Amino acid sequence: MDIIFGKLISDSLKLETHRALCSGIQHQHEIRPLDPGPDDPVAIHLTTANDLPIDSVWLRYSIDGSDPRAGNTPTVDFALVETAWDTVAWGYLSRWRASIPPQADGTLVRYCISGRQRNGELFHADYPSPEERTRHATMLHFGNIPASTPFTPSPQNEPPLFCYHIDRLRAPNWVKDAVIYHIFLDRFHPGAGKDWRQTEDLQGVCGGTLWGVRDKLDYIADLGATCLWLSPCWVSPSHHGYDIADYQRIEARLGGEAALDAVMEGAKKRGMRVLLDLAANHVSNEHPIFLDAFHSENSPYRAWFTFGERFPHGYKGFFNVKTMPEINLEHGDACEWMIENGEFNLRRFGVDGYRLDVAAGPGQNFWSQFRPRMRAINPECVLLGEIIDTPATLRSYTGRLDGCLDFSLTEALRNTYGWGSWDEEKLRAFITSHDRYFADDFLRPSFIDNHDMDRFSLIVNNDSGAMKRVATAQLSLPNPPIILYGTEVGLRQRQSARGRTLDVIREPMPWGERQDRDLLAFYKAAIQARKGDKA
Known part of the structure; x- marks a missing residue:
C-alpha cells in the first residue's frame, strides 16, 4: 500500500467512496456540457438509491444572483431516465434528468434539487453527503476519531x-x-550566507526563506523549470503555513513582503511564472476572524464556521485538526471575503495564479465564482486544484478550475516504476483511457511525489535507475510536470510516513556535494528534450 494522503490510500476507502455516491439522493454537480457556454442548454443529472426511495424530483433556479430557495423562481421537473443495477453498492439506482435553458455569457446559474417520497417527506440533493461519509471513513482509517464512532449525516435544514x-x-x-x-x-534554502536553524526536528522550523528562493532562481532556471509553486507564504504559526492567520501579509520569518517582491522580480527577469499555494478550505485557529467567532456567539463571523459538541474541539476542523478550523464558504460573506483575498494577492504581488489546497473542501460552487473574478484581474492566471478523489470527481471541476493535480496518474506511475505491481503495458492502457476521459483543455499536472506522500526515492530505496525511468515516463506525458524540490538531486527521506506525521517527508534540500549530480544532469537533459519536442 502506498502513502497517498486522503481517500485514495486504500481499496476499502475507494469502495466506501463509491458506495457513498450510490446512496440517498445525489447530484454531485453532474451537468452536461461540463463547461457550458452561452446559448448551451444544460442537462442536470441526478441519481437516487433505494435506501431513500424518491417518487418525484424537481429543481428551482435563479440567474440574477438571488437565492432560488426563496421567492418565485423558475421550477423544472426531472424525468426518470433509467433504472440501473450497481453490484458494488448491491442495489438499484434510478437516474433522473432535467434541463435548464441557455443563458447569457457571465451568468451565474444557482439551483437546488428536491425530491419527495410517497409519504410526502422531502429530501434534497446531496443527501446524505458522500463527502461527509468518506471523510468519516478516512478519519477512522487515520485514527483521527475513535474506531467506534458511528457515521451520522448532518441534518438538512434547507x-x-x-x-x-x-x-x-x-x-x-x-x-x-x-x-x-x-x-x-x-x-x-535559508538564503545566501545563512545556515539552517536546525535540520533534525522536522516538526519545527528549519529556516528556509523566500530570500533563499530568490538566491536560487538561477539554479531553478538552469534545471529547466519555467514555473514556481511556492508553499503558503502568508502569516502562519506553523512551519508549513497551511494554517493561515492573515491572507494579506507575508510571514516575516520567510522574509515578508519585500522577499516575495524580490522573488517575483527575479522570476520575471528569467521568464518564469509563480504560483502561490492558497488554502481556502480552512484558516488558522489564531486568525482574528475565527477567534472572534469562537469567543462570541453573537460574532458576525459565527456562521462562517461550524460549531457543535459533536466536534472534538467544539468546531469543525480539517480532519479534526485543532489548528485548522474549516471555513464555510457556502456563507455569502465568507465566500466574498475569500475571493477578495485571492484578488488582493493577484494585484499586490502580480502572481500568475494559485495551486489550491484541499480544493474539494470549498467545492465546485466556490470555484465557479472564484475563477471568473481572478480572470477579470489577470486573464493569464491559472487555478490548479488539489483534489484527491476519483477521476469522475476531478472531471466535475471542468469549467470551474483550469485543472487538478493528477493523483490517479501518480498512483499509476508509482505502481509501475516504484512498487512494480503494474507493467508498462497496463500503464499505457490506463493513460490512454485517462486522456480520453478528460477534456483536452482541462489540465492534469503530473507528479511522482509531493510533500504529503513518501518520496519516490524512498520506495525504490534510492535506486537512481528507477528514478530515471519514472522521470522519463513523467516528462514524456503531455500535461505539465511538477517536480518536488530535491527529487532532481536524489533527496533522501530517512523514514516512511507510515505511522508518523507527514513532516518526515519534508527533509531540507541538499546543496553542494550532497546532491546526486548525475541524476541532476539527467533531469536537465530530459527537461530540455521535452521542451525540444514541444517546440
Missing part, C-alpha cells in the same frame, strides 16, 4: 445550493508547456 458559471474561459496557453518546480519554503 436545500443545498449548486451553481455553474456561463463563460468562454480557457486555461492559459503558457501553463500547457510549463515545467513546475514545487518548493516547500521552510525546507528549500
Whole structure:
C-alpha cells in the first residue's frame, strides 16, 4: 500500500467512496456540457438509491444572483431516465434528468434539487453527503476519531445550493508547456550566507526563506523549470503555513513582503511564472476572524464556521485538526471575503495564479465564482486544484478550475516504476483511457511525489535507475510536470510516513556535494528534450 494522503490510500476507502455516491439522493454537480457556454442548454443529472426511495424530483433556479430557495423562481421537473443495477453498492439506482435553458455569457446559474417520497417527506440533493461519509471513513482509517464512532449525516435544514458559471474561459496557453518546480519554503534554502536553524526536528522550523528562493532562481532556471509553486507564504504559526492567520501579509520569518517582491522580480527577469499555494478550505485557529467567532456567539463571523459538541474541539476542523478550523464558504460573506483575498494577492504581488489546497473542501460552487473574478484581474492566471478523489470527481471541476493535480496518474506511475505491481503495458492502457476521459483543455499536472506522500526515492530505496525511468515516463506525458524540490538531486527521506506525521517527508534540500549530480544532469537533459519536442 502506498502513502497517498486522503481517500485514495486504500481499496476499502475507494469502495466506501463509491458506495457513498450510490446512496440517498445525489447530484454531485453532474451537468452536461461540463463547461457550458452561452446559448448551451444544460442537462442536470441526478441519481437516487433505494435506501431513500424518491417518487418525484424537481429543481428551482435563479440567474440574477438571488437565492432560488426563496421567492418565485423558475421550477423544472426531472424525468426518470433509467433504472440501473450497481453490484458494488448491491442495489438499484434510478437516474433522473432535467434541463435548464441557455443563458447569457457571465451568468451565474444557482439551483437546488428536491425530491419527495410517497409519504410526502422531502429530501434534497446531496443527501446524505458522500463527502461527509468518506471523510468519516478516512478519519477512522487515520485514527483521527475513535474506531467506534458511528457515521451520522448532518441534518438538512434547507436545500443545498449548486451553481455553474456561463463563460468562454480557457486555461492559459503558457501553463500547457510549463515545467513546475514545487518548493516547500521552510525546507528549500535559508538564503545566501545563512545556515539552517536546525535540520533534525522536522516538526519545527528549519529556516528556509523566500530570500533563499530568490538566491536560487538561477539554479531553478538552469534545471529547466519555467514555473514556481511556492508553499503558503502568508502569516502562519506553523512551519508549513497551511494554517493561515492573515491572507494579506507575508510571514516575516520567510522574509515578508519585500522577499516575495524580490522573488517575483527575479522570476520575471528569467521568464518564469509563480504560483502561490492558497488554502481556502480552512484558516488558522489564531486568525482574528475565527477567534472572534469562537469567543462570541453573537460574532458576525459565527456562521462562517461550524460549531457543535459533536466536534472534538467544539468546531469543525480539517480532519479534526485543532489548528485548522474549516471555513464555510457556502456563507455569502465568507465566500466574498475569500475571493477578495485571492484578488488582493493577484494585484499586490502580480502572481500568475494559485495551486489550491484541499480544493474539494470549498467545492465546485466556490470555484465557479472564484475563477471568473481572478480572470477579470489577470486573464493569464491559472487555478490548479488539489483534489484527491476519483477521476469522475476531478472531471466535475471542468469549467470551474483550469485543472487538478493528477493523483490517479501518480498512483499509476508509482505502481509501475516504484512498487512494480503494474507493467508498462497496463500503464499505457490506463493513460490512454485517462486522456480520453478528460477534456483536452482541462489540465492534469503530473507528479511522482509531493510533500504529503513518501518520496519516490524512498520506495525504490534510492535506486537512481528507477528514478530515471519514472522521470522519463513523467516528462514524456503531455500535461505539465511538477517536480518536488530535491527529487532532481536524489533527496533522501530517512523514514516512511507510515505511522508518523507527514513532516518526515519534508527533509531540507541538499546543496553542494550532497546532491546526486548525475541524476541532476539527467533531469536537465530530459527537461530540455521535452521542451525540444514541444517546440
